[in-house]
Amino acid sequence: MPIYKREIARTSISTKSQTSDCDADKAPHSNDRAPGISHESVLYGKRQRSKVPKILRFIFSWLRSKFTSRTKKTKVLPFNADSSGNLVVTESKQTRVQMLIHxxxxxxxxxxxxxxxxxxxxxxxxxxxxxxxxxxxxxxxxxxxxxxxxxxxxxxxxxxxxxxxxxxxxxxxxxxxxxxxxxxxxxxxxxxxxxxxxxxxxxLHGRHTMDLRQFISRLRAIDEPFCCYVFRQIVNGVDYLHENSILHGDIKADNVIINEEFQCKLIDFGSASYFTDDMIIDNFAGSVSYCAPEVLVNHGRFQGTEVEMYALGVVLYLLNFQDYPLDQSSEFFHQDENLQVASEDLRLLLISLLHHDSSTRCKMIDLLHNEWLNQRVAIEQYDWNKMVWEC
The missing domain is CATH 3.30.200.20 (Phosphorylase Kinase; domain 1)
Structure with a gap:
């Protein structure tokens, strides 16, 4: 046998003998061992890891999972991007949303x-x-x-x-x-x-900012030109969303803010989503007061932008009459008392927006070219302090 092999063998034998002699008395009796723990594991200290504080073991485990298994977690999440890089949501709704920041x-x-x-x-x-x-x-x-x-x-x-x-x-x-x-x-x-x-x-949107519902409840007086000025801004915002294939999902007066210069902005995009013309959406998240009839009939399922056109109609009605349409399911909606005092152009526009048949409801392209919506408004003649009651 070569010299180096003999030295290694002699060293290993002496080590084993020393270990057995020194630890024979220290080794616990077989009856004293916990179930499932072998003599060797106790002898050679495999249970020493229990001396590490639990909080440190938790931190080490968390760091290990965060930096070593990030790719695996990303693959199992129920979201994808299509070949064009557009954002899409898959049908799966089983997994809790996670976020992995690279x-x-x-x-x-x-x-x-x-x-x-x-x-x-x-x-x-x-x-x-x-x-x-x-x-x-x-x-x-x-x-x-x-x-x-x-x-x-x-x-x-x-x-x-x-x-x-x-x-x-x-x-x-x-x-x-x-x-x-x-x-x-x-x-x-x-x-x-x-x-x-x-x-x-x-x-922050101005010094005196409130949502449109609060603004309407504090109005001293209002006329159609001013309503047109406010509503036109909301329509422009919704049109921009539709042009980018986005549904706001919850158009209502509470989700429009207005400042002291009567500038309006759409807020709260928590229910917003991307859409295509043939996509059927089954998770309507809007408010019942602004909900189109077809959504209620189809138990929350809808298709296209017609539901948001209906919601715009409710906003316009509320803005002009400080109230919601009372009988939105009636076939005689055109006989509404509030509409009898409105101008002819406004009355026809509201009837078109709140039409119960989504196929004949006012489309965005028609709304943008509507004569009432495009009337000239001298907004400088309106004063915030004279129009709005202070709290």
Whole structure:
């Protein structure tokens, strides 16, 4: 036998003999061992890992899963992007929405501590099904903003999708707003993600801002030209969405904000989604007061943009008469008492928008060319303080 092999053999034999001699008395009796624990595992310290604090083992396990199995988690999520890079949501709704961030980019707050250093939050100004909205102040620029917190644990799957731009699964509200730029749609400045929330930062819309429903309830007086000016901005925003194959999903007076200069913006895109002309949507998330008849008949299923045209009709009715249409299912809707005092052009427009047959309901192209909607309005003659009651 070669010399080096003999040395290795001699060393291993002596080691084993020393171990057996030294530890013979230390080894526990077989009756003292816990069930399922072998003598060798006790002797050679395989249970020593139990001395590591549980919190450290949890942290190590979490770090290992986060950095070693990220790709596997991404593959099983029920969201995809098509060959053109467009955002799509699959039919599966079984898995809770997850978010795996590869890179936010330098403009986004990367963690909660950094976010808190950048913003000071104040009072709550709104609550939703799975979100809370607060006023805040950006410490860097001393500008007022609005921050929306979306609770991750409450976010349903149909309100999220895979975003190829950020290579992550995001709430549809974030993914859609990040691509929109229109004067009548709220702007998304930046967004972030913490352990419990998705966070959206949006600019504050004027000094005296309220939603359209609050504005209507505080009006001293109103006329048709002013209603036309406000409604035309809402229509322009919805038309921009439809041109980009987006449904807002919850058009109502509460989701329109107006400031002291009577500038309007659409907000709350939590129910927004992409659509195609032949797509059937089965998760209507709007309000019943603004719900088209075909949605109720089909148990929440609808197709196309006709449901949003109906919702626009309800907004226009509410704006002009400070009330909702009382009998929306009646065949004699054209005999409504409020419509009897409206101008002929407004009356015909409302009847067209609130038509119960979706195939004959007013289309967006017809609405944009409507004579009443395109009337000239001298908005400078209206004063906020004279029109709105102060709280």
């Amino acid at each position: 890179s936010w980019g330098s403009k986004y707050a990367k963690n909660e501590k950094k976010f808190r250093r950048k913003y000071s939050t104040f009072e709550i100004i709104g609550n939703g099904t799975f979100s809370t909205v607060r006023k805040a102040l950006c410490k860097n620029t001393q500008t007022k903003v609005v921050i929306k917190y979306i609770k991750r644990s409450l976010l349903p799957n149909y309100c999220a999708l895979y975003d190829s731009k950020y290579d992550a699964h995001l709430p549809s509200e974030i993914s859609i707003l990040a691509r929109l730029e229109h004067p009548n749609i709220v702007e998304l400045q930046e967004f972030s993600k913490t352990d419990n929330h998705f966070i959206l930062v949006m600019p």
